[in-house]
Amino acid sequence: MSGCDCTPTVTDLKPYEEAVELLLAHAKPLTDTEDLALHDALGRVLAVPVKSGINVPGWDNSAMDGYAVRVADIPREGTTLKISQRIPAGVAPTSLEPGTAARIFTGAPMPEGADAVVMQELTCQQDGEVIINTLPQPGAHIRRTGEDIRQDEEIIRPGVHLLPQHLGLAASVGVGRLTVFHRPRVAVLASGDELQMPGEPLKPGMIYNSNIFTVAGMLRALGCEVIDLGQVEDTLEATKAALTNAAGQADLVIASGGVSVGEEDHVKPAVEALGELNMWKVAIRPGKPVAFGHIGDTPFIGTPGNPVSLFVTFLLFARPFIRKLAGLTEVMPVTVQASADFEWNRPDKRREFHRARMEKADDGSDIVRVFPSRSSAVLSSTTWANGLVVLPENQTIQPGDRVQFMPFCELLS
Template sequence: MSSCDCDHHAAGPKLKPIEEALEFLLQRAKPISDIESVPTGEALGRVLAAPVVSQVTVPPWNNSAMDGYAVRVADLDGERPRLPVSQRIPAGACGSELEPGTAARIFTGAPVPPGADAVVIQEVCEVDGEDVIITECPKPGANIRLAGEDIEQGAEVVAAGTRLAPQHLGLAASVGVAELQVYRRLKVAVFSSGDELVMPGGELGPGQIYNSNQFTLGGLLQALGCEVVQLGIVEDTFDATCEALSRGAEMADLVVASGGVSVGEEDHVKPAVEKLGSLDLWKIAIRPGKPLAFGHIGETPFIGTPGNPVSLFVTFCVFARPYILRSQGVAGDLQPKEVSAAAAFDWKKAEKRREYARARLVSGAAGELQVELYPSRSSGVLSSVAWADGLVVIPEGRTFSRGEPVRFIPYTELMS
């Protein structure tokens, strides 16, 4: 595997802009069409194929927003009105119509009895035997949740194309939906190219390193909800590369390889993909991770990432992640949300390529949000990725001084 990303070279005129490469990929992402039904409690991270429509009105009746006393406001005369307590209504029970001139002890979530038009919170009430004394009189409607104020029966509550988070599962359950229609998981075959690679637990020989890329790629794909098929380490030969690509294309919806996507003598991915299908190989105006490959093995799409571990991580997050999300059926804007914070560093040299530098958010002396930069820019320092909690975006042709605002993308946005 030739893992050189040529990050030390100046950008040339043939470098493809990041936005152009990303648009190219997204235009070619074909969402999965296979749909399956899964229990609502097992749908976390899945992509919704059909909208969730409410079967009920939520809340189904007027209910108390607080523990207190249900009253008729018209019955509250004077500064400290006293009312006998005529009934007690816990959550899960229904009271009878409120007798005029009385109050009902009521608890959060319980239906408001007919005739009551306000709930007085218990903190402004005094209990005296069988009576309650109201020390602060409410306005009509106080502390009452109205029927249907959250959701009307028949309303769409979760749109198709949503990647389901815990709150979506709770919302679906709240409207009585026990099963959800979701796209099946995207199956992705992964392999690492290189005779120098050894799996963790094995013995390293001269010139060999442990295969971290398989685990980084596998983890990133699992975080996106993919089913991962590990094809292991592929030796640096044309025939072995062809065999791995063919096997992956038969087994999966997408094949992803790390390393071997450049044009060196030991880089066999390019000619192998071209023999089996078609390939677009780009040098992109990004650092780290200039080389990126996209193509097809027969009808199965293929993405080739650089072999350097940091370059792999960055190119996956910037390019492969949105492509995979769209292929899973996720709708809408796929760009990660950025945070603006003050630079806790100086960036003195304007670069020709946009840089995604490893960074993390810290609090300044006055509590302000700052972005701290990892000191090394090397694409081989994988520990920098673990040290960071996101990537800071350094645009082309820009310099920064300490204190200036910079764009920071948290890992939470890049792994979901």
């Protein structure tokens, strides 16, 4: 009796690092740009460097509330000086008269002739005079011109994901508009006649379409413009038509489901008919049947239909691809080390990215717990978890072993 086993072995699957490298090699950063006001630039990717047209600070100024003095006028502790002027921030001072002190406030310009600031806590003021109770050092509590930023200095480099502090920095040098890359336009569609949109009574044999909301949400979290093309009928012709429509209006097409080997899985043959499939099946768990290719010139990523597999493969593959597409210079997620608070005696031949929680132990150290089920259909595990723990292939783990953890707060940005 003969048989046929068409199940691919691990050696037929592409290793995780090679798969990511292949995707990134095909990711062509977008070049179209637009100019935005600072208020509108949050979360965008900078395309043109920001240079300062001024020094910051623009003049020597006081770092403290206190008194601007000449050090030479204070030979000993307890010296008394006349207060000759008052300098709040925003006021241009006159030169400091010899043998006097100027009342000065934080950020106010230093008067010409002063070479130190004495903190007000180290003084006593009475009848228009101030007693200096300490011997100041030259330069004490003075912020020098250009100490923070020099004129013509590049202060924000291209490829940076603009955070609130970047906008504040640009504003601090008088820059009111920034040139940013266009948002990546990503078309998303879901395959499966069994899918039904939420908000309606569930029909027999149907399931609610959660994948489209998961993918669209993750894309928006990455700053993408989402083109939601909805659900595709489970036929090859309908799938080809939907993919052609998607590729014509997007920088990237993402489809969930239909990339496995079942008779109702039409996405893979449709992509092969319309363009090329550069990758199919990766040595990871969950999410082995993740696909990458092109529909014409438009890149395509196909994820498994199981909701957890979709979630994980998007974070591992679509995220770095999209970040490079968007013009970001740092595309790979940051991992952190922590101690395992679990026993893992069932290692897989594939690398596993398991849903996990990083928590604080009683001693304050970081520990990682894992979700009890390995099922790729348990979507609730993705809300229980706050990251993914990396479980190397063919390796057992004991409590206390060091493991690599990928936080969702990093992966979903």
